[in-house]
Amino acid sequence: MLDALRTEVLEANLELQRRGLVLFTFGNASGIDRERGLVVIKPSGVPYEKLKAEDLVIVGLDGTRVEGDLNPSSDLPTHILLYQAFTSIGGVVHTHSEFATSWAQSGQSIPCYGTTQADYFRGEVPVTDPLTDKEIDSAYERNTGEVILRRFQDLDPMAQPGVLVANHGPFVWGKTATEAAFNATIVEYIARLAYRTELINPKSHQVSAALLRKHYERKHGPKAYYGQKHD
16 A cells, blocks of 8 residues: 555655664654545654565554554654644654754754755744643643644744754654655754854854845745756
8 A cells, every 4th residue: 555655755764864864763754645644654663774665654644553563653643733734745754863953952943044044944944832741741742743833823834844843853844755854854954054153153143034035935936946947
């Protein structure tokens, strides 16, 4: 079932390891078949070097396991909530990548200091509020999704395709699982750039609104002209 999506989600997970975004069994990637309402996700606690397509778990949007003998990622409720709320996304990635997680642990968003970030995010990479003790003690993974959704009440998830969960790490998404893994790599890179920018000059200013708009819209706007046109 869902062989093509299984293969894509497997490759998205392996890409996280290839790019150095995960250690051991940290992190996970998933993808969704919107027509069937089914999610393919990494199994919990399985090392990436042993991961095979048949190990991936297929679940419904209610969390019910449809296919697979292994337990799905413990972060499944977070993924499901994001799929339910952000109907344009097709893939979700969670990592504990070094620099992005450092920003998350600091409780600070990643400021947009330059055009590298503006090419992919229309502004900062936002950070959530910390979860309350009650949210942690009951339905923790679902409440992780809820705190993300609260942060995005007035944000466009396609223009800012990722978030830092305070004291935890990044959750990133895209139109596909492949794109979500790509965006997770970008988030880690711009987290590193922002960290070094502040080391060099703690008084650095964020990119101007005009430059931010120009770089974002030339790739993603209605008159985008970056790259090649394809029929």
